[in-house]
Amino acid sequence: MEMQKGKGGAAGGGGGGGGKLLLSTLLDAKDELEERLERCVGIVTSLTNGLSEREANDALNAHICKGTPQHEEICLGLLTLVLTEPSQAQKCYRDLALVSRDGMNVVLQKINQILMEKYLKLQDTCRTQLVWLLRELVKSGVLGADGVCMTFMKQIAGGDVTAKNIWLAENVLEILTEQREWVLKSSILIAMAVYTYLRLIVDHHGTAPLQALRQKEVDFCISLLRERFMDCFMIGRDLVRLLQNVARIPEFEQLWKDIIHNPQVLSAQFTGVLQLLQSRTSRKFLACRLTPDMESKLLFMTSRVRFGQQKRYQDWFQRQYLSTPDSQSLRCDLIRYICGVVHPSNEVLSSDILPRWAIIGWLLTTCTSNVAASNAKLALFYDWLFFNPEKDSIMNIEPAILVMHHSMKPHPAITATLLDFMCRIIPNFYPPLEAHVRQGVFNSLTHIVEKRVLAHLAPLFDNPKLDKELRAMLREKFPEFCSSPSPPIEVKIEEPVSMEMDNHMSDKDDSCYDNAEAAFSDDEEDLNSKGKKREFRFHPIKETIVEEPVDITPFLDQLDESLKEKVLQLQKGSDTEAQCEVMQEIVDQVLEEDFDSEQLSVLASCLQELFKAHFRGEVLPEEITEE
Amino acid sequence: MSTETFVKDIKPGLKNLNLIFIVLETGRVTKTKDGHEVRTCKVADKTGSINISVWDDVGNLIQPGDIIRLTKGYASVFKGCLTLYTGRGGDLQKIGEFCMVYSEVPNFSEPNPEYVAQQSKG
Numbered sequence: 001m002e003m004q005k006g007k008g009g010a011a012g013g014g015g016g017g018g019g020k021l022l023l024s025t026l027l028d029a030k031d032e033l034e035e036r037l038e039r040c041v042g043i044v045t046s047l048t049n050g051l052s053e054r055e056a057n058d059a060l061n062a063h064i065c066k067g068t069p070q071h072e073e074i075c076l077g078l079l080t081l082v083l084t085e086p087s088q089a090q091k092c093y094r095d096l097a098l099v100s101r102d103g104m105n106v107v108l109q110k111i112n113q114i115l116m117e118k119y120l121k122l123q124d125t126c127r128t129q130l131v132w133l134l135r136e137l138v139k140s141g142v143l144g145a146d147g148v149c150m151t152f153m154k155q156i157a158g159g160d161v162t163a164k165n166i167w168l169a170e171n172v173l174e175i176l177t178e179q180r181e182w183v184l185k186s187s188i189l190i191a192m193a194v195y196t197y198l199r200l201i202v203d204h205h206g207t208a209p210l211q212a213l214r215q216k217e218v219d220f221c222i223s224l225l226r227e228r229f230m231d232c233f234m235i236g237r238d239l240v241r242l243l244q245n246v247a248r249i250p251e252f253e254q255l256w257k258d259i260i261h262n263p264q265v266l267s268a269q270f271t272g273v274l275q276l277l278q279s280r281t282s283r284k285f286l287a288c289r290l291t292p293d294m295e296s297k298l299l300f301m302t303s304r305v306r307f308g309q310q311k312r313y314q315d316w317f318q319r320q321y322l323s324t325p326d327s328q329s330l331r332c333d334l335i336r337y338i339c340g341v342v343h344p345s346n347e348v349l350s351s352d353i354l355p356r357w358a359i360i361g362w363l364l365t366t367c368t369s370n371v372a373a374s375n376a377k378l379a380l381f382y383d384w385l386f387f388n389p390e391k392d393s394i395m396n397i398e399p400a401i402l403v404m405h406h407s408m409k410p411h412p413a414i415t416a417t418l419l420d421f422m423c424r425i426i427p428n429f430y431p432p433l434e435a436h437v438r439q440g441v442f443n444s445l446t447h448i449v450e451k452r453v454l455a456h457l458a459p460l461f462d463n464p465k466l467d468k469e470l471r472a473m474l475r476e477k478f479p480e481f482c483s484s485p486s487p488p489i490e491v492k493i494e495e496p497v498s499m500e501m502d503n504h505m506s507d508k509d510d511s512c513y514d515n516a517e518a519a520f521s522d523d524e525e526d527l528n529s530k531g532k533k534r535e536f537r538f539h540p541i542k543e544t545i546v547e548e549p550v551d552i553t554p555f556l557d558q559l560d561e562s563l564k565e566k567v568l569q570l571q572k573g574s575d576t577e578a579q580c581e582v583m584q585e586i587v588d589q590v591l592e593e594d595f596d597s598e599q600l601s602v603l604a605s606c607l608q609e610l611f612k613a614h615f616r617g618e619v620l621p622e623e624i625t626e627e
Numbered sequence: 628m629s630t631e632t633f634v635k636d637i638k639p640g641l642k643n644l645n646l647i648f649i650v651l652e653t654g655r656v657t658k659t660k661d662g663h664e665v666r667t668c669k670v671a672d673k674t675g676s677i678n679i680s681v682w683d684d685v686g687n688l689i690q691p692g693d694i695i696r697l698t699k700g701y702a703s704v705f706k707g708c709l710t711l712y713t714g715r716g717g718d719l720q721k722i723g724e725f726c727m728v729y730s731e732v733p734n735f736s737e738p739n740p741e742y743v744a745q746q747s748k749g
Contacts, residue, residue, distance in 0.1 A: 027688040029696065029720035300726040309728075312651060316692040316725060 020084040021114075022121040033118065037080040037110075044077030060099050072106050074099055079107050083129045093136055104137070108144045115151045116292045127164075131171045138179045146186040149175070150288070153196045157291050159321070159330030161203055161210065169200055170213055177220055190231040194224050195285050198242040201249070202329050222251045229266040236281035238336065240273060241382055245375075274433060277386045280393075286340040289333040294321060298334065298359070302342050305354045314362050328372035331363050332379040338363075339383060343395040357402035364403070364414060377421045384422075384444040385429060385437050394451050397444045401453055405460055412465050419466065423473045438477075445481055457481040634735060635674035637702045639709060639742060644700040648672045648679075649727040650693045656686065669736075670695070670711075671729035678736040679711040685719055694723040707743040708736045 018024075019034045047063055048056035064071045078096040082089045096107065111130070114122070122130070134152060137145040149172070156169045176183055176193055183189055197217045204214040225232050232239060243259075246252045263270040270276075287295065301313055321330060338356050349355075360380060367373040380403075383396035400418065407414040426438045448454060461474045462482045475482045569582045632646045648670040656664045666686035667678050679697075681689060689695070699717030703710060713719055 025688050027685055027693075027695075027719065027721045029722045297725050304726070304728050306728075312691070313725065 021080065021123065021126055022118060023123055024121070031118070031121075033113070037076055040073045040077035041080045041084075042077075043073050044081065047074075057095065057098065060095065064099055064101065071099075071101055075104075075106050076110055079110060082133055083126045086125060086129060086132075089129060089132065093133070097140065103144075104142050105144070108137075108142070108148055111148050112151050115148075115155055119155045119291075120293060124164075127168070131168075131175070134172075135175050135179075138175060138182055141182070145182075146189040149189060150192050153192065154288055155291060156196065156200065157294075157321075157330075158199060158289050158333050159203060159324075159327035161326050166204075166210070166213065169204075170216075173197065173213075173216060173220060177216070183224075184228065187228075187231045187234065190224055190228050191234045192285070192288055194221050194232045195235055195239070195242065195288060197221050198239075198246065199289055199333070201246050203326060218246075218249055218251050222255060225255060226266065230269055233267070233270065233276060233279070234282075235285055236279040237277045237382065237386065238281040238285060240276055241378070273430070274386075274436065277433070277436075278388065278391075280383075280391055281340065283341045286333075286336045290337050294334070295337075298337065299342065301354055301359065302338070302344060302356060303348060303353060306352050307354050307358060308352075310354050310358065310362075318366065322366065325368065328368060329375075331367065331372060331376045335360060335363055335376055335379040336382070339380065339396050339399050343393070355402070356399045357406055360399045360403050361407060361411070361414065364418075365411065373417075377418065378425070380418075381422060381425060384441050385425065386440040387444040387447070388440075389443060389447050394447055394453065397448065398453050401445075401448050401460075405454055408460065408463065408465065415460070416466055416470055419461070419474060420470055423470075423477050426477065442478075445478070449481075458483060633674040634670075634672050634677050635733075637677060637709065637711065637735060639702055639704045642699075642701040642714060644702065644711070644714075645696075645698050646672065646700065647694065647696050647722070647727075648677075649729050650689055650691050650695060651676060651729070651731065652691055653686075653689055667710075669734075671731055673728055673730055675733045675735050676729070676731050677709065677711055677734070679713075680705070681713070681719065685713075688721075689719075690724075692724045693721050694725075694727050696720045696722050704739075704742040707738045707740070709739065709742060710736060 019031065019038060021034045021037060022031055024031070043063075044060070047059045051059060060074055064074050075096060078092045078099070081092040082096070085092070096104070100107065111133070114130070119127075130152075134145070134148055137148060152168075152172050156172065157165050183193065198221050201214055201217045201221070204210040204217065243252060243256065247256055258265050259273055263272045290298070297313070297317055301310060301317075305313055321327060338359055342356060344353070344356070364373070364376055364380075367376055380400050383392060384400065387397060400422075404415045404418045407418075422441060426441060427434050429437050445457060449457060454460070457478075458481065461478060462471065466474075566582050566586050630645065632641075632644050634646065634648065637644065637646075649672070650668055650670050652669040654667040654669075656666050659665055664683050664686060666681050666689070668681055668686075668689055669676055670679050671677070679700075697711070697713060697717065697719055699714045701712055701714045701717075703712065
């Protein structure tokens, strides 16, 4: 993402705001933080102007002694001078180290705030100075410098190979590499740095400079992984995901061999890849690969935007972050974030706020390459593979099942591809662990039903809309989730009364399956009652139908023999039980794999004619008795 | 003392309007007779959307998604449509982006026959 510069207006220090810290155009409002910091500079300058170094220090100290606010003013003033006046930076930093009474705490806080809130608008000089300052803080052993380092890493955007972003990646890496001893003192920094740079390696390819950067990143990660494996282990299963993405790089290929065949070489406590895959990844890692701007926009969408109102926001987000081929890798980070970090409250869940599955659907349908799509699907299902209800959260697996469920009508291809993925990932993720992955997926599905994310899976798994191969695969792999008491009936009827199994898209209640109405139902006489809510049963017709026989001969003649016979039976029959039996036979025949769709519409026309009265609602007797 | 107005409260002839809106769309630039560039942008708040005409540099800087504070704006009818403008001494300032809910309907800049009638009277 390019630095924000106004197209027509003046950019840089001379722009609208005139400040030295941030870029601004004549459209931008004054920045309060920048104004505050510049006031602090004013105070420092007015106290020290024209004085000798000794006198200046005395003056600063005298001011600081007046109280905390004054201490803060001086520290922030000196900080800002470091950032905006490179020629004075060394001196100002020295002064800062001397006058600080709180271990530089107020300074570190402000640096973190500048990084988190203003990095995108920071002038180039200031960015350079911040990196310089970080190095000084590290060299001075300031407590909390590792936190600043991690905040810095967060500003490196994934999927972005523009010059400024690469500059940042390079410069932070340089500090980490140079100051290795210091890095090794902080377990969390080790883990975050490995997570960050393992992920960034994927983006750095194609040109010589990028390749050179990649090599440095590889060397950095490999050395930490080998020297401090258990610190990296802290990352959990997403470490495996990241390592999978770089597995073809020779150094990582070698590492993989050790992970698989010789885990003890990496650490005595490491028993193997399964141990890692069973370990949940903490939200802090999933979040660290989104910049503050990406996070605030996604969080806004999932907490304030109403379902149906999301289009413009999606377009804006896409234009900013997902519009180049290089940016596609970001999708996986976004998907992991949505699944693992965004856990809406019950209040939001039961409202009409944009649900997570809708964002996932958008991210999936806008993939511009097959590779991106495959990786996106893996990211979506990653927590399913080794799901353990004791350790893992339902919130991480819920989006996947809901995307599949809600996409059935508007985007059946999405549902199909995800179901297909879910089946195929079991033997293909990592063959030696196939049984574990099957168990993980099974646990996920069981848990989903248990927690009533979806009350029943059969409508999803055993849906006539899916192609027969996929349905067969689902029935083979997940027979327990495919069974339903009566076969689903999808007879195309022209009447508005629909017998489709699919849920209405407007249902916001995620277990809307329980709310959907069956087209016809009679609690007294169930055809195939097995106590399940969503049964499709023909209402046994209480009275003989219409007075006049309906003429369906033109239709009849188009049906093939066996069907024709059955429909005739329906027409003639007055015994409702027999009719139901015949209907069942018809339905069975319809459900056979190679049922001719043309026949289907003819059949529908016949049935429509025959049961017109039924559909008109003449089900209740003329007089409503107490019964 | 200035109070903030909502889009729905904007009527032709009102002045000293202060409001906060999000930019939904920016239109093409057109050149005026006296050499200025003007652009129409569709903007909105939670009460509805309206068109604003923006001149020159500022017009070039405004982007969809920008959250803008307008001070001392005024509203008038142009070609039968209610339109917002920045008045003398007024200002457009970008105070954020993206994170504002809005409603695109009603669109208060839709051609309004009443306004056309008013115009031809004036």
